[in-house]
Amino acid sequence: MKTLYLECSMGAAGDMLTAALLELCDKQKFLEKINAIGIPKVTEEANSGSKCGICGTQMSVRVDGIAEESHDVHEHTHHHHAHHAHTSMQDIENLIHGFTVSEKVKSDAIAIYKLLAEAESHAHGKPVAEIHFHEVGTLDAVTDIVGVCMLIEEVAPEKIIASPIHVGSSHVHCAHGILPVPAPATAYLLQNIPMYGGTVEGELCTPTGAALLKYFVSEFGNMPVIKTDSIGYGFGKKEFSRLSCVRAFLGDTEDQTEQIIELKCNLDDMTGERIGLALERLFEAGALDVFTTPIGMKKNRPAILLTCLCRPQQRDTMLHEIFKHTTTIGVRETLCNRYVLDRTETVQHTQYGNVRVKQIRGYGVERSKPEFDDLARLTQKHGVAIDKIKLFEY
Incomplete structure (x- = not known):
């Protein structure tokens, strides 16, 4: 870089x-x-x-x-x-x-x-x-x-x-x-x-x-x-x-790399509401990301694979939250290398108000993307379609 x-x-x-x-x-x-x-x-x-x-x-x-x-x-x-x-x-x-x-x-x-x-x-x-x-x-x-x-x-x-x-x-x-x-x-x-x-x-x-x-x-x-x-x-x-x-x-300089931990568990006896609550609690505890994947388990049971990504120093906190808010009795751990692009944020202007814009750079890649929540807020406030909001500089 x-x-x-x-x-x-x-x-x-x-x-x-x-x-x-x-x-x-x-x-x-x-x-x-x-x-x-x-x-x-x-x-x-x-x-x-x-x-x-x-x-x-x-x-x-x-x-x-x-x-x-x-x-x-x-x-x-x-x-x-x-x-x-x-x-x-x-x-x-x-x-x-x-x-x-x-x-x-x-x-x-x-x-x-x-x-x-x-x-x-x-x-x-x-x-x-x-x-x-x-x-x-x-x-x-x-x-x-x-x-x-x-x-x-x-x-x-x-x-x-x-x-x-x-x-x-x-x-x-x-x-x-x-x-x-x-x-x-x-x-x-x-x-x-x-x-x-x-x-x-x-x-x-x-x-x-x-x-x-x-x-x-x-x-x-x-x-x-x-x-x-x-x-x-x-x-x-x-x-x-x-x-x-x-x-x-x-x-x-070298592009950014870091080590993260991937914690996984299979869930076949929880309701959607409880799984949703578990995801919220893990995010609140500082998880980098939490997501679910539909899987099939033994006896042809449909189930959910819960995956939590966190930094090594957060392992104990995340394990505590997973055991506290899910019915699992075991969690698998994988140590991963994560390659990340450099991310910055600026504010740009539109005819309807300010919008945050994320800039992504690294590995020869450069792109930007408006914050969708800001665009959605402006569409609601001004009653316009999202594609009518145009970013411009001073």
């Missing part, structure tokens, strides 16, 4: 992720492409260099020909750009819709900005509609976000994994005052994602970096067993006691 692993041991920011991913691609071709998509007044450059004896790339954004410092969505600058206006979420969507990029890149970029708006809304206690981004910071962030979306599309990994996120410690200065690290918006975005503070003082993970990781990464943890084809080093602009960079590893 083509896998991208992002090492965030010194946090992550939009420009760092852009630079790391850029090292996996044709730099000049990408720069020509992003500078032609229509980001107003912006030119992006990639500077190759060496820090701590390591070669890597650092991104530079010029607005009206002036090299900008790195601004994130929650930052304001109070020097010669202080007169710039603020930009709403709707303005951002209109801007991105005007870029000459694929519909997927547009959809991804807008979805990421909506994550940022939601985080800022939660941090400041304001509705999303009232959230505004500073123009200079917006142009930097838009360039970073759209750039990462374009690079992910180009690299086209089947799976993206990241390390736990080093967020830094101490405090960060922004327009709202001196805030603790991680900043409230960053902390909100990183909920349910492993992170740690460490001893480095400063903001290592920005809201933009956190939103990009939250959106694209399907799994956080240690580096998997991977045969690496290429490695990218993306340098940050901030200087710390340790090298500030994101490392991107692109290579092949």
